[in-house]
Structure formats: structure tokens, C-alpha cells
Amino acid sequence: MSLLASTARPSEAGTVHIALGDRSYDIHIGPGLLGAPSVWATVPQAHSAVIVTNETVGPLYAERLAHALGTRFRRVLQVSLPDGEAYKTWESLNRVFDGLLAAGCDRKTVLFALGGGVIGDLTGFAAACYMRGVPFVQVPTTLLAQVDSSVGGKTAINHPRGKNMIGAFYQPVQVVADLDTLDTLAARELSAGLAEVIKYGPIADAAFLDWVEAHLDALLAMDKEALAHAVRRSCEIKAWVVGQDEREGGLRAILNFGHTFGHAIEAGLGYGEWLHGEAVGCGMVMASDLSVRLGLMPPSFLQRMVRLVERARLPVRGPKLGTDRYLDLMRVDKKAEGGEIRFVVIEALGRAGVRAAPDEVVAEVIEAHTG
Amino acid sequence: MSLLASTARPSEAGTVHIALGDRSYDIHIGPGLLGAPSVWATVPQAHSAVIVTNETVGPLYAERLAHALGTRFRRVLQVSLPDGEAYKTWESLNRVFDGLLAAGCDRKTVLFALGGGVIGDLTGFAAACYMRGVPFVQVPTTLLAQVDSSVGGKTAINHPRGKNMIGAFYQPVQVVADLDTLDTLAARELSAGLAEVIKYGPIADAAFLDWVEAHLDALLAMDKEALAHAVRRSCEIKAWVVGQDEREGGLRAILNFGHTFGHAIEAGLGYGEWLHGEAVGCGMVMASDLSVRLGLMPPSFLQRMVRLVERARLPVRGPKLGTDRYLDLMRVDKKAEGGEIRFVVIEALGRAGVRAAPDEVVAEVIEAHTG
Incomplete structure (x- = not known):
């Protein structure tokens, strides 16, 4: 299966590259990507993959993703969290750590953030910290995550005194924005x-x-062609900004x-x-x-x-x-x-x-x- | 005051450099360093400095350090934690975050880890995560921290299922190993x-x-000349190893x-x-x-x-x-x-x-x- 599925114009789907030296990666954009093994062929090899998702998104898409990953990982585990910004907390983060440690996940384990911005930010921070860093892949299923939060490596959890106060700059190894996942978006x-x-x-x-x-x-x-252009152009602009200022020393702040x-x-x-x-x-x-x-x-x-x-x-x-x-x-x-x-x-x-x-x-x- | 104080031979005190590109830094080794403003003159400037220490070390050395830092920072705060490996936990880490947020500390705030390996590892991880990263300085007061844990950027807290399971590779901007602090070591x-x-x-x-x-x-x-040589040579070897393999891809594992x-x-x-x-x-x-x-x-x-x-x-x-x-x-x-x-x-x-x-x-x- 090609990354350029038939329902999107070739010019509107495809790949946006984030140039960050040895932390560079691709954003794949298009319909039908989730279940396509070829999309996952460039993810690092390891014994275990762990899908971190929430109770809303997991039942819709986790099985499709797990099936595609099954060709590349010996086991595919899942950690499901409650849905919502209120759960972007240390407690949720620790549930991920508990799951990883209980399953004996080593430091080559690849995490997959399947969900919106909360899941992406939290899973990215979990990946940044688990055994001092394991690879992770962003699989954004909301428009907000596809155009913004899944790209650029900002990860975090909230603190009662402030949003995103505890976190890390930690880049994913790949982003897969499947436009079909937007079909179920409220x-x-x-x-x-x-x-x-x-x-x-x-x-x-x-x-x-x-x-x-x-x-x-x-x-x-929800016109797919319009969405494809909006996601692609948003990612291109974000890639351009982040490529110049990964750690928000200056330019990157304009994204705020x-x-x-x-x-x-x-x-x-x-x-x-x-x-x-x-x-x-x-x-x-x-x-x-x-x-x-x-x-x-x-x-x-x-x-x-x-x-x-x-x-x-x-x-x-x-x-x-x-x-x-x-x-x-x-x-x-x-x-x-x-x-x-x-x-x-x-x-x-x-x-x-x-x-x-x-x-x-x-x-x-x-x-x-x-x- | 010179870095080479009179009680140490010039060849045995001084500076060891850790070469890590834009994350390079110096380890200052010698007696009498804690209270010497010149040692702190190369720390980044900011509104606030926060000394993170424990209930054993704080009463002995925090005031001396705070006084020296007073010439460079508009305010010097202190967060004191219980002493011991049993407190290298999320709860202690959160006490640091609470203190920083309650005081309105911004992302230029410099943290100072004054204590042994537990304080150094935990403070380093707090610095790695607070607002996605603030600068920190290691001020090791135990022999173990001076020869090993304060150098090389491994930071972490423990998880009930494993030691140092949650952490980051995050380099300090400076290490200051004052041999006089070993006088009070059990x-x-x-x-x-x-x-x-x-x-x-x-x-x-x-x-x-x-x-x-x-x-x-x-x-x-506790012969000071012997200690100075032991600390210096240990740091040189560690610097050599870490300089070749910062993130433990291979060689660095021998330190374990x-x-x-x-x-x-x-x-x-x-x-x-x-x-x-x-x-x-x-x-x-x-x-x-x-x-x-x-x-x-x-x-x-x-x-x-x-x-x-x-x-x-x-x-x-x-x-x-x-x-x-x-x-x-x-x-x-x-x-x-x-x-x-x-x-x-x-x-x-x-x-x-x-x-x-x-x-x-x-x-x-x-x-x-x-x-």
C-alpha cells in the first residue's frame, strides 16, 4: 500500500520532514495509514511495542494499529488511560511506567502515542524518562494533535500550579497522521x-x-482534501519553525x-x-x-x-x-x-x-x- | 581566591573538562571552593538560584553556598528534603517542583544540587523536567558524588520496581567538588x-x-592530598568515558x-x-x-x-x-x-x-x- 492513498490528491498527502540533525524525522500524512505495515517499516526494531492510548480512542483504533505492528514486534502491549486533559498528570504517567516495568520492557521498547494532544504529550514524556529515554512514535488522532502537538518534540504533564510545567524536549522517531481517524472526531x-x-x-x-x-x-x-492541505501546510510551517529553534530559545515562541x-x-x-x-x-x-x-x-x-x-x-x-x-x-x-x-x-x-x-x-x- | 587553594598541591586540585560539544562543562576540584565567589562567576545569570539539599547537608553548608551565590543572584532560595536513598522518589521530586512554582521560578532559574548522589540525581532530573529544562550545578558533598554520580549527566529517581528507572540524560553546567565538605562525611x-x-x-x-x-x-x-588525587583521576577517567558515549550506547556501560x-x-x-x-x-x-x-x-x-x-x-x-x-x-x-x-x-x-x-x-x- 502506498502512503498516497487514492482519496487524497498526491500533492496534499505524503511526507513532511523535520530537519533536526540526528533527531530528524518524517511526518506521514494521509488516509488509510494506520493499518498499513509499510508505514511502520522504518520504526526501530525491538522486542516490544507499547501502545499508549485512552478509553475513547483505544476501542476505535488500537486493534488496527496493533495488527499492523504485529509484523514488526514480537509483542504489542497496550496501556489505556482515562480520557481528558484532567488526566495529564503524574498519576497517569506512573500508570504507563507501572505497565512498562510490570511487563519487563527494556530500553529498546518503542512507545506509540495513539490519541490526541494529552496522550501525545504524556506518552512523549514517558518515553523521555523511562530508563532515561526510549524511542516513541506519535500517532495523532485529533486535528489539534495532527497539526500541532504531535510535531516538534514538546512533551509534558500538567502540575496543579500550571499547565505543561513538567516535561522535556524529546523528539519522536516518526509521526503518522492518519486522516481517517478524524472521522470519529467530535x-x-x-x-x-x-x-x-x-x-x-x-x-x-x-x-x-x-x-x-x-x-x-x-x-x-470534514472535507478530506481540505483537511489534508490544512494538516500538511500546518506541519510544514511548524517544521520550519522547529527546525530553526528546537528548544524555544527564540523563534519557536511564536507558535504560542x-x-x-x-x-x-x-x-x-x-x-x-x-x-x-x-x-x-x-x-x-x-x-x-x-x-x-x-x-x-x-x-x-x-x-x-x-x-x-x-x-x-x-x-x-x-x-x-x-x-x-x-x-x-x-x-x-x-x-x-x-x-x-x-x-x-x-x-x-x-x-x-x-x-x-x-x-x-x-x-x-x-x-x-x-x- | 584561586581555585588552587594552598592546602592542595597544584597538580592535584584544579579543573577537569568534560567535552560534550555545546553541553561541555568543567569540574572544579579543591578545598575551600564552596564559599569562593570566583568559582560561581561562570554560572548562567538569572533572577533566582535554588539550592536543593537535604536535612543533613543543608545545615552544614547551605548558608556558605547561599552567601557566595548572593553576589550573582537577586534571590537564593532553598528546598530541603529528607536524607537518604528511600527519598529518591516522585514525592521528593514534586516537593522541588512545588517549591519552584510557589516561588514563581522561571525557566532561567538555576538549581544547585548540594549533597550526595541522591540529591544530585534528583535535582538533576528536576532541572531536566522543570519547564522542560533549566540549568543546574552539581555541588557534590560526598566522595561518591564527587568521583562518580555528579559527573556525566545521568539523572533519575527510583521506582518501586527498580532503581533509577525514571530519569534523563541531562548535563550540569558546572560541577564544584569542594574537598572540605568531605570533613563531615561519616x-x-x-x-x-x-x-x-x-x-x-x-x-x-x-x-x-x-x-x-x-x-x-x-x-x-581522609588525607586531603590523597583524596584530591583520587577525585581528580576518577573524574578524568569518567570524563574520558562520557566524552565518547554520553548516552550509554556502548562504552559508557563499563562504568556500571x-x-x-x-x-x-x-x-x-x-x-x-x-x-x-x-x-x-x-x-x-x-x-x-x-x-x-x-x-x-x-x-x-x-x-x-x-x-x-x-x-x-x-x-x-x-x-x-x-x-x-x-x-x-x-x-x-x-x-x-x-x-x-x-x-x-x-x-x-x-x-x-x-x-x-x-x-x-x-x-x-x-x-x-x-x-
Whole structure:
């Protein structure tokens, strides 16, 4: 079976390469990949493969994946976790470790993260830490994971005091984004994924922003060709950014457009109340307004972003947490330095920057877009 | 103040360099280093420094270190953990994270591991994971940590099912081995450190084995010149090995001479019952016997090692756990692959190798040296 299955145009499916020296890897994108043994032929050989998944995704896809892996591994085990951001915790991580150790898994064991962003981040961190590092493969089954979280090697769990506070930069050996797994995605999850797709335009590619606006209805209708292009172009932009700045020393921070406000929303409400993509959607509106208030962008940019986020069926108003609470939550963001909050702002369509902003201006943004 | 303080010969104190590309760093060795601001002048600048220590070492040395760091950091915080291998756990790690997050520490914060191997391994792993990685400095205060665990970037915590099972390869930005901190070391801890010093001779430097035999009484008497040479030569050998194989793809495994048997002893008794160095001392006797039984070394080598380990006041007989239990415990060792135990053996004086051994021969070794 070819990577380029018949339902996708050859130009829209295929492979995106992440160039990171000896940590380079490929992202395979297309329908029908999960059950195709040829896709898995480049994964490192080992005695054991372990599929880490959750109770929603596992029953749908784990057997198909296990069957394909059976040609390459002597045994294929499975660890299933509860579904949701609320389980991106040390306790879940330890369930993975318990499973690996109980089965006598050695340090050549390959982990497969089958699920959305929570499973990908947690499994990647488990792989980074188990016996000081085993190989892992990302098998993202949500749009958000396919366009963002499965690519680039950021792994983490949450801490009660902050999202993704405990983690590692640890690259997968391969990413397999099977577009067919999106068929079972809930509408709310699809919208959450679109938030990250929308993100790539303003920060890196004005033409892609135009394309997303023109094809948003097709994306919402789960049109496979539109999804294939959205996933591929998102991965290309992310690959370009991560290839220049693997460990977020500078440029990579632009991928966090909307995330500083978004993380405050998630933390303030308690993780899992809003989906990550929902918080990012609303956060992009706030960060767009900040860009306008700082004189970087015209007011029409904010209107354009509000309209697009709304059309994607994402919230454009944040919860009423209080301005001080928002500011406090943002001060513990990982981008903060010495207590100063750092915001990703749009400096021109397709170009982002990171800078501090006066508390009064940030307060105006919060008051205009929450409650 | 010079790094070469007056009580040490210039040739025996000073600096050992670990060459690891952009992860290279220096080990400073000598008396009087802890309170010398010049030693800390090359540590990255940041708003906050956090000293992670334990309830035994903290009261002795934390204030001296905090004072020296006060010239370079706006605030110097401290997190103190209970003392002992039994606390090398997720719970202790989380106490460090709680402390860092409660104080609003950002991702430029520098951690200082002030203590022995447990503090160094745990603090290094905390640094590897906190906000996906912050810089850390090793400040080893035990002989074992100065000659072994603080150098080379292996960090970890224990899991109920195995020692050091959860961890990372993560290099410190500097190591500061102040020989004066050994003044408060208990005799049992000194002997435990000597186990790792003894190790370097058979695996890498036959002349150093001769030197250790000739100077063991001086080392036991805490002679500073002898200690300075032992620390320096141990670090040089470790630097040479780690520089060639940072992530234990091959050569580095020789540093685990005695550790496969030793880890089984520690796990079988429960961590903390025997000191790590005590288990390694006994483990070296067993691994030496294995080398003899495999026909690699003459019986006189075993006698020589038994004599030296005994003189260092280390145990030469392991606890009676039962042969099957030893074998089971060794099968979950990180060096095991597909259930096959891999042993570090001596192939010639000053040269080690890694290989499997028939269960019957390993059983003979266990029966000859335990109970």
C-alpha cells in the first residue's frame, strides 16, 4: 500500500520532514495509514511495542494499529488511560511506567502515542524518562494533535500550579497522521483543532490565512482534501519553525500565539473545562487585540480574527476570572521571565514577535474580551 | 581566591573538562571552593538560584553556598528534603517542583544540587523536567558524588520496581567538588565512595588500581592530598568515558562494573538498607568472580579485588535473597535487553566489556558470595 492513498490528491498527502540533525524525522500524512505495515517499516526494531492510548480512542483504533505492528514486534502491549486533559498528570504517567516495568520492557521498547494532544504529550514524556529515554512514535488522532502537538518534540504533564510545567524536549522517531481517524472526531474537537490551524496564518503565512478563510466551511464539513492541505501546510510551517529553534530559545515562541491568554483561561477554570484549542481560539482574539492596542496592527485585523474564530465555532470571550487573576496566572507562564509576562504579538500579517506589554494595556484587553 | 587553594598541591586540585560539544562543562576540584565567589562567576545569570539539599547537608553548608551565590543572584532560595536513598522518589521530586512554582521560578532559574548522589540525581532530573529544562550545578558533598554520580549527566529517581528507572540524560553546567565538605562525611559514606574510586582501576587504568591499593590507608584517614588525587583521576577517567558515549550506547556501560549485582542487592533489600557504594563494592567482587569463571581473568584477580574491597571496609558478601530472586531482579536492570542480563566484566586489567553470561555460571557466583 502506498502512503498516497487514492482519496487524497498526491500533492496534499505524503511526507513532511523535520530537519533536526540526528533527531530528524518524517511526518506521514494521509488516509488509510494506520493499518498499513509499510508505514511502520522504518520504526526501530525491538522486542516490544507499547501502545499508549485512552478509553475513547483505544476501542476505535488500537486493534488496527496493533495488527499492523504485529509484523514488526514480537509483542504489542497496550496501556489505556482515562480520557481528558484532567488526566495529564503524574498519576497517569506512573500508570504507563507501572505497565512498562510490570511487563519487563527494556530500553529498546518503542512507545506509540495513539490519541490526541494529552496522550501525545504524556506518552512523549514517558518515553523521555523511562530508563532515561526510549524511542516513541506519535500517532495523532485529533486535528489539534495532527497539526500541532504531535510535531516538534514538546512533551509534558500538567502540575496543579500550571499547565505543561513538567516535561522535556524529546523528539519522536516518526509521526503518522492518519486522516481517517478524524472521522470519529467530535465537532467540538474539530473546532479546537482549527484554532491551531488558524494560528499558523497570522504568525507565518498570510496566504495560508486567506486559504483558511476561504476553506473554513469545507474544513468544518470534514472535507478530506481540505483537511489534508490544512494538516500538511500546518506541519510544514511548524517544521520550519522547529527546525530553526528546537528548544524555544527564540523563534519557536511564536507558535504560542494566543497561548499566554489561553493558558490563563485553562488554568483559571481548571484544566479540561475548556478544550485547549478553545482557550487558544479565545486567546488569539485577545493577543490580536493586544497587537492592535500596541499599535502594531490595524483594528481591522482584530475584526478579521474575531470573525474567523467565531466561524470556526470557537469562543471569542474568555471567562470572568477577574483581571488580577488573569495577570497572576500569566506570570507563571513558562514564557515569563523574572515575573515579566511575555506575549506573542502579530507585527505584520505572517510575522510574529515576542514582547512585554504594560499591565494597563493587558488589563484593557482582558476587560474587553472576558465576562 | 584561586581555585588552587594552598592546602592542595597544584597538580592535584584544579579543573577537569568534560567535552560534550555545546553541553561541555568543567569540574572544579579543591578545598575551600564552596564559599569562593570566583568559582560561581561562570554560572548562567538569572533572577533566582535554588539550592536543593537535604536535612543533613543543608545545615552544614547551605548558608556558605547561599552567601557566595548572593553576589550573582537577586534571590537564593532553598528546598530541603529528607536524607537518604528511600527519598529518591516522585514525592521528593514534586516537593522541588512545588517549591519552584510557589516561588514563581522561571525557566532561567538555576538549581544547585548540594549533597550526595541522591540529591544530585534528583535535582538533576528536576532541572531536566522543570519547564522542560533549566540549568543546574552539581555541588557534590560526598566522595561518591564527587568521583562518580555528579559527573556525566545521568539523572533519575527510583521506582518501586527498580532503581533509577525514571530519569534523563541531562548535563550540569558546572560541577564544584569542594574537598572540605568531605570533613563531615561519616566513615560508612567514605567507604561507599571508595567503592566507585576502586572501580575505575580495573575498568580503565591498571596503574590507578595500583595507586589506590598503595594509598588506601591515606584515603581512609581522609588525607586531603590523597583524596584530591583520587577525585581528580576518577573524574578524568569518567570524563574520558562520557566524552565518547554520553548516552550509554556502548562504552559508557563499563562504568556500571559491579552495578548489576549491586542494584539487585539494593532492590532486594529495599533501597537505603545498604548504601549504593556498599552494594557496588560487593557487586564488584561478584562481577570479578564472574570474569574469572568466564575465563577472562585469573583467580588471583578475584582475590585482589576481595582484599581491596575488604580493606575499604565494604561488604564482600551479599545478602541471602535466593538465587532466583537475584536473577529476577537483574532481569529488570536497564542494561538487560529482551530479558537477557548484560554484565560488565573485566577482560584485562584496565579494560572492561559488556556481555551476557549463562544463568548457571551467574548462579554459581551468587551462591559463592551471598548468604
